[in-house]
Amino acid sequence: MFMPIEPFASGRLPVGDGQEIYWETSGNPDGKPALFVHGGPGAGMGAGYRRRFDPRIYLIVGFEQRGCGRSVPLARADSDALSVNTTAHLIADIEALRAHLGIGQWLVNGVSWGTTLALAYEQAYPRAVSELVLMATTLTDPAAVEWITETVGQLFPVEWEAFRAASGAQPGQRLIDAYYELLTAPDEQVRARAVRAWVAWVAWEDAHVSLGAKSVPAERDPMWCQVFATLVVHYWKHAAFLPPTALVDGMRLLQGIPAVLIQGKLDVSGPAAMAWNLHRSWPGSRFVLIDDEGHGGPKMVQAMVDAIADFADHR
Numbered sequence: 001m002f003m004p005i006e007p008f009a010s011g012r013l014p015v016g017d018g019q020e021i022y023w024e025t026s027g028n029p030d031g032k033p034a035l036f037v038h039g040g041p042g043a044g045m046g047a048g049y050r051r052r053f054d055p056r057i058y059l060i061v062g063f064e065q066r067g068c069g070r071s072v073p074l075a076r077a078d079s080d081a082l083s084v085n086t087t088a089h090l091i092a093d094i095e096a097l098r099a100h101l102g103i104g105q106w107l108v109n110g111v112s113w114g115t116t117l118a119l120a121y122e123q124a125y126p127r128a129v130s131e132l133v134l135m136a137t138t139l140t141d142p143a144a145v146e147w148i149t150e151t152v153g154q155l156f157p158v159e160w161e162a163f164r165a166a167s168g169a170q171p172g173q174r175l176i177d178a179y180y181e182l183l184t185a186p187d188e189q190v191r192a193r194a195v196r197a198w199v200a201w202v203a204w205e206d207a208h209v210s211l212g213a214k215s216v217p218a219e220r221d222p223m224w225c226q227v228f229a230t231l232v233v234h235y236w237k238h239a240a241f242l243p244p245t246a247l248v249d250g251m252r253l254l255q256g257i258p259a260v261l262i263q264g265k266l267d268v269s270g271p272a273a274m275a276w277n278l279h280r281s282w283p284g285s286r287f288v289l290i291d292d293e294g295h296g297g298p299k300m301v302q303a304m305v306d307a308i309a310d311f312a313d314h315r
Contacts, residue, residue: 001051001305007062012072013100015093017084022070023063023097027055032130032312033103035061035094037121039112039136042231044069044224052109052305057312061106063097065090065117068227077183077191077230085234086241091121098128105130107311109304112270112295116140116240116247119278122257123250131311132259135304136295137278138270139247140240149176149236152268166197180237183230195222198229251281258314259285260307262300264293 007024014020027050034053038045045062053060067075067085075085094117098106108129110118115134122129138144153160169178182194235241243249259282261275272289279287288307290299 001301002054003051004047005050005055007050012070013093013097015066015089015096017089018073019066019084019089019093020072021063021066021093021097022072023061023101025059025061025101026050027053027058027060029059031055031057031059032314033059033061033101033106034308035063035098035106035108037094037108037110037114037118038062038064039114040068040228040231041065041113041235042068042075042228043113049109052301052308054309054312058107058308059103061097061101061103063094066093067231074223075227075230075234077185077226079184082184082230082234085231086238087117087120087235088241090117091124094121095125095128104128107131107133107308107314109133109308110135112136112138113140113235119247119250120240120242123247123253126253126257129257131314132254132257133262133304133307133311134259134275135262135300136267136270137261137263137275139274140235141242141247142239142244144270144274145176145236145239147271148269149174155268163197167194176233176237179229179233183233195226195229198233199225248277248281251278254282256284258311260288260304260310261285262288262290262303262307264295264297264300265289265291266294269295 005026007026010024012020012022036049044064049062050060064071105128108118108122115137116139118132122132164175167175167178169175179194183191185191261279263272263275265272276287279285288303293300
């Protein structure tokens with residue numbers, strides 16, 4: 001990890017639909033462009049991502065996806081607001097940012113949900129991407145959503161049962177659909193209760209995503225929780241607004257684009273088979289498996305820093 005640095009430029013880019021996305025640039029203004037795509041959906045990007053790139057070599061670009069972080073307006077749990085927050089909108093936002101900054105090609109670095117979005121963007125605009133570095137890959141397809149919201153309860157039965165009970169899900173109803181109904185209910189008090197229940201999920205998620213990382217779950221701002229819950233449920237319910245096999249089918253578009261996929265063997269959020277199967281269908285990609293970490297950890301981050309450094313001379 002490199003020393004902390006501050007952005008030398010930042011702003012909000014209007015992208016239509018009354019939305020403005022926050023962006024920032026740091027490092028070398030004349031360097032090799034690299035884009036960081038944060039997780040969530042709706043988690044925001046923080047500042048630590050800048051430390052993964054050599055600031056002498058890279059022009060480091062970060063942005064916060066529409067509806068979260070410093071982008072405006074923040075996501076609201078109503079159909080009109082959410083109708084303009086889909087993967088297609090986010091892909092268009094990334095491309096608008098590339099045009100705004102006058103960048104030809106950039107390395108794309110995605111983490112967790114950011115890997116889904118990075119892959120979707122790269123398949124839509126393969127000529128805009130020079131390399132791809134993914135950590136804690138997830139495809140957010142129906143199988144992945146089923147796993148993280150239902151099947152994983154077999155590993156954490158007590159916590160999952162409490163989370164399901166709070167959703168009020170009816171027999172045969174998907175947990176994610178029950179929460180979507182609550183979070184988009186007309187009654188503000190119902191929505192507030194749903195957010196509080198989802199915060200319990202966030203606390204549990206903090207525990208299982210850090211398996212092997214020995215990290216402590218972070219304190220969460222109430223507004224962050226509301227935005228995060230709304231966007232996660234929105235994107236999970238709709239399986240990232242992509243056809244079920246879209247990302248797998250689109251791998252043929254990425255042939256020849258170098259990539260590194262970094263995964264933790266203990267990852268119960270996005271099991272390692274997701275990244276492994278992508279790697280097998282992606283000639284020229286490299287698969288890195290960290291035995292004693294889960295959905296993130298210092299060894300995985302170091303592997304990501306190393307992968308980014310390995311691409312520094314690719315122009």
